[in-house]
Amino acid sequence: MHTLTIDGKEIRVERGTTILEAAKKIGIEIPHYCYHPGLSIAGNCRMCLVEIEGIPKLQISCYTPVSDGIKVHTRSERVIKARQAILEFLLINHPLDCPVCDQAGECYLQIYYMRHGLYNSTFLEDKVKKKKALVIGPTVILDSERCILCGRCVRFCDEISKSSELGIFNRGDHSEISTFPKKELNNKYSGNVVDICPVGALTDRDFRFKCRVWYLKEKPSICPGCSNGCNIWIHYNVDRTYKAEGKRVMRIKPRFNEEVNKWWICDEGRYGYKFVDDNRIEKPYIRQHGKLIPVSWDMVIEKIAGLLKKYPPKSIGIVPSPQCTNEDNFVLKKLFSEHLGMKNIDYRVPSQLNVYSDDFLIREDKNPNSRGCEELGLFPKDKGLELKDMLREAKNKKIKILYLMNHDLVKKMGREEVAFALSSVDSLIFQGTNFNETVEFADFLLPSSTFAEKDGTFINQSGRVQKINKALEPLGDSLPEWKIFVKIARELGIPVEYGDPEEIFFDITKEISSFLGLSYSLIGDEGINLY
Amino acid sequence: MEEDLRILTKNINIEGLTGIDIYLYSGGYRGLRKALKEMSPDEIIEEVKKSNLRGLGGAGFPTGVKWTFLPRETDKPRYLAVNVDEGEPGTFKDRYLLLNNPHLFLEGIIITCYALDIHVAYVYIRGEYTKPARVLQKAIEEAQREGILGKNIYGKGFDLDLIIYKGAGAYICGEETAMLESLEGKKGWPRLKPPFPALRGLFDCPTLVNNVETLCFIPMIIDMGGEEFARIGREKSGGTRLFSLSGHVNRPGLYELPLGIPLREIIYEYGGGIKNNNRLKAVIPGGSSSPVLKAEEVDVNMDFDSIAKIGSMLGSGAIIVMDEYTCMVEALYILVRFYAHESCGQCTPCREGCGWMEKVLKRILKGDGRIGDTENLLRIAANILGNTICPLGDAVALPVQSFINKFRHEFEYHIRVKKCNIESKYPFFID
Numbered sequence: 001m002h003t004l005t006i007d008g009k010e011i012r013v014e015r016g017t018t019i020l021e022a023a024k025k026i027g028i029e030i031p032h033y034c035y036h037p038g039l040s041i042a043g044n045c046r047m048c049l050v051e052i053e054g055i056p057k058l059q060i061s062c063y064t065p066v067s068d069g070i071k072v073h074t075r076s077e078r079v080i081k082a083r084q085a086i087l088e089f090l091l092i093n094h095p096l097d098c099p100v101c102d103q104a105g106e107c108y109l110q111i112y113y114m115r116h117g118l119y120n121s122t123f124l125e126d127k128v129k130k131k132k133a134l135v136i137g138p139t140v141i142l143d144s145e146r147c148i149l150c151g152r153c154v155r156f157c158d159e160i161s162k163s164s165e166l167g168i169f170n171r172g173d174h175s176e177i178s179t180f181p182k183k184e185l186n187n188k189y190s191g192n193v194v195d196i197c198p199v200g201a202l203t204d205r206d207f208r209f210k211c212r213v214w215y216l217k218e219k220p221s222i223c224p225g226c227s228n229g230c231n232i233w234i235h236y237n238v239d240r241t242y243k244a245e246g247k248r249v250m251r252i253k254p255r256f257n258e259e260v261n262k263w264w265i266c267d268e269g270r271y272g273y274k275f276v277d278d279n280r281i282e283k284p285y286i287r288q289h290g291k292l293i294p295v296s297w298d299m300v301i302e303k304i305a306g307l308l309k310k311y312p313p314k315s316i317g318i319v320p321s322p323q324c325t326n327e328d329n330f331v332l333k334k335l336f337s338e339h340l341g342m343k344n345i346d347y348r349v350p351s352q353l354n355v356y357s358d359d360f361l362i363r364e365d366k367n368p369n370s371r372g373c374e375e376l377g378l379f380p381k382d383k384g385l386e387l388k389d390m391l392r393e394a395k396n397k398k399i400k401i402l403y404l405m406n407h408d409l410v411k412k413m414g415r416e417e418v419a420f421a422l423s424s425v426d427s428l429i430f431q432g433t434n435f436n437e438t439v440e441f442a443d444f445l446l447p448s449s450t451f452a453e454k455d456g457t458f459i460n461q462s463g464r465v466q467k468i469n470k471a472l473e474p475l476g477d478s479l480p481e482w483k484i485f486v487k488i489a490r491e492l493g494i495p496v497e498y499g500d501p502e503e504i505f506f507d508i509t510k511e512i513s514s515f516l517g518l519s520y521s522l523i524g525d526e527g528i529n530l531y
Numbered sequence: 532m533e534e535d536l537r538i539l540t541k542n543i544n545i546e547g548l549t550g551i552d553i554y555l556y557s558g559g560y561r562g563l564r565k566a567l568k569e570m571s572p573d574e575i576i577e578e579v580k581k582s583n584l585r586g587l588g589g590a591g592f593p594t595g596v597k598w599t600f601l602p603r604e605t606d607k608p609r610y611l612a613v614n615v616d617e618g619e620p621g622t623f624k625d626r627y628l629l630l631n632n633p634h635l636f637l638e639g640i641i642i643t644c645y646a647l648d649i650h651v652a653y654v655y656i657r658g659e660y661t662k663p664a665r666v667l668q669k670a671i672e673e674a675q676r677e678g679i680l681g682k683n684i685y686g687k688g689f690d691l692d693l694i695i696y697k698g699a700g701a702y703i704c705g706e707e708t709a710m711l712e713s714l715e716g717k718k719g720w721p722r723l724k725p726p727f728p729a730l731r732g733l734f735d736c737p738t739l740v741n742n743v744e745t746l747c748f749i750p751m752i753i754d755m756g757g758e759e760f761a762r763i764g765r766e767k768s769g770g771t772r773l774f775s776l777s778g779h780v781n782r783p784g785l786y787e788l789p790l791g792i793p794l795r796e797i798i799y800e801y802g803g804g805i806k807n808n809n810r811l812k813a814v815i816p817g818g819s820s821s822p823v824l825k826a827e828e829v830d831v832n833m834d835f836d837s838i839a840k841i842g843s844m845l846g847s848g849a850i851i852v853m854d855e856y857t858c859m860v861e862a863l864y865i866l867v868r869f870y871a872h873e874s875c876g877q878c879t880p881c882r883e884g885c886g887w888m889e890k891v892l893k894r895i896l897k898g899d900g901r902i903g904d905t906e907n908l909l910r911i912a913a914n915i916l917g918n919t920i921c922p923l924g925d926a927v928a929l930p931v932q933s934f935i936n937k938f939r940h941e942f943e944y945h946i947r948v949k950k951c952n953i954e955s956k957y958p959f960f961i962d
Contacts, residue, residue: 041723043723043878043920044877044878044879044920045878045879046878046879046880046918046919047879049918056917057917057918058917058918060723063723082914082918085880085914085918086879086880086914086918088914089879089880089882089883089884089887089914090879090883092883092887093883093886122903122907122910123887124891124894124901125887125890125891125894126890128886148879149876149877149879149882167718168718168876170876171701171703171872171873171874171875171876172871172872172873172874172875172876172882172885172886173871173874173876173882173883173885173886174876175876175882
């Protein structure tokens, strides 16, 4: 351990800690561009220069390790002057096109100019001209004039995505970020370069010009794209729906979690949010004369309750979803297994063939909560039927009601495989968020809310319980699954009554041993591992 | 003129010296034989320390001390990387040595590698030096045939491979860590220091980086002994050194002279005085990066410490002489233009500052100077100075500061009157 003082405050930190990191620990922000905690140190922007007593030159705090007894100054006159000088250098050739720049509002040239700059420009010369609005890959656009050449994106592609598409070309003030010849920025993690670009040089083709960032609101959540459970922010806008064609979710950004995804998410997760606003099932439907007719919740619940009373449990198959929260699935289990005595319950739908996975963030299991289903025991017990047996018995007219939660069986298992079974049952109930091919076979459609529209928990593949938070109101008449089950239970006169997911989670911790000792508040924003 | 004390260039006029036979005949490889046969590595290092030899690439760091920075206990290979990226404007000494005495250079390399237990040495030659590279390659092949390079040199069980690597033409690759990056096949960008190359250099292994001229002195030091060598020069800067004399002198060229010789003597006696008997205006004493001297400062002695005392440096030993018809604004513009072109662009102050100063100077030269431009140039230079990754930032800031501070009236005249106060007899450089 080393003891040092920064701006007069004493701090003890571990050997090898840099001055910048040590300062961060005691709430002293040292401005920086090229430094990123997830990447190697480049030391090129020179924004983080600090003064150390006894050392004649200013030192870059991102690279200089602490040593015992040093006295560091981050706000001395020399340091403030040097910062202004660096900002001035960075801005002389910058186009100053904030009004038309998508980064405005979250640009560190703007932020640091207001905090550390505020000098008067003395630059009278012509600026260096560089490439603008250059599409460098499927996800990212480059404006070289706005680039400050911190090289974060280059290091990301070298060190994190390990795809090395980017380099810095030419010399001096003609230096430019670009892709290598005949290459484009195209990898499974490409969107991250936009997040780490501190300025408006790299912007996201998906988000560009959709919404000014100051109109965005954010909610911490978990990516529903696979079982890794990457922590994300949902950035949404509900006040200016006349922009962006009424879409509410504007973009997904990674949310730092040391244990799960660090600073990163994959492109699949980043751009996989569109289902929240597109092609949604917004009302309950009942099929009449071959056509799906929108109906009220009361009507559809009454019908379904009637079916559940009429048919014996043996002839009913329930397919819970690993896309749903533990709370949804716990209420499902209470209702169907404990109270109605059903045994044909199986969440395990085979995943599509040839899905991409790697040893970084992308898992083969594209469901965020398979582990939760596993912990809740949503698979057949006591001679209950597995999914494939349910489908077989459907063809044999032994399974007469099939209740699917969000599973697009047609897409996942193939039309030939499931079409006959799905058309053979007396009633197919589909409860889900979006229209899909399986819906064609449904007799009842129950609209459920997406992950962005409800609270609850997921458990990722490593057993980490993590919270999702409601960012948006459920679209149309859709409801969180657990609420739908509570409605059905009420209709059936069964005492399954909950007010919110926290209440459900409390019951889970009492009844499921692996949740023992957990509580909703303990999970926090970073999640907690199962006991 | 003093007596002839030449060491490196003593035999330079012997015909055929570049061939190994003549080199051997004229006493070559005597230092190497002595080193390998009679001396332990430690004794060699000791002699080099005693010689007070200082690095002649520009920084002037004591060579013997630098050698001891290489870790003794390491499981990694160690390398020698010789810096022949001679790019400092005004400097042409290493080129001369390679062209005219390549075996002396090889001898220095082999002794150094033997002393430091190095078995692979790289020679990084700037891309424009095609002929020196050819001459060196031939010398290497000759030495290999003679058993002086390769396996089991002089039967002492010492192996050494020498590899020539040609640069692609970037001034920055003369900065030692940029050179190492370039040697590794990467873009020539200086590294953050520490670690210094002695600990983590080429391929992350302990690496000694030395200049050609420095290494060429090693055989002589071994041959004559470190103490005797030190007596040639003045204290703390042993021996002689090569001065590349250029500019408005009657006899420009390469001169090997003892350290400590007065600058005036170099210009007026060896250089034969100023052309056309013009008056001397200014001298750049140690390559373009060294602060300029005014005419009245040329009585300084040319050794590391004396010249440091008057605020400049010996640098690469390149003396650029400017007479009374030189426009200092234009001279500075030419210099800054060079640095703006050669700035690698890695770190902010140098990347942006060099180009900015170039534009301001060009504007002044074109008659569009504004009041405050000189102050702004000084401010930009001060903001670069000391704030960059490598010394290139300082190398541009120091000339800017010294030119303006010592010849401010010329800059102010240009700005106010929109033209030069000097009837220049030289072609206008600006495009």
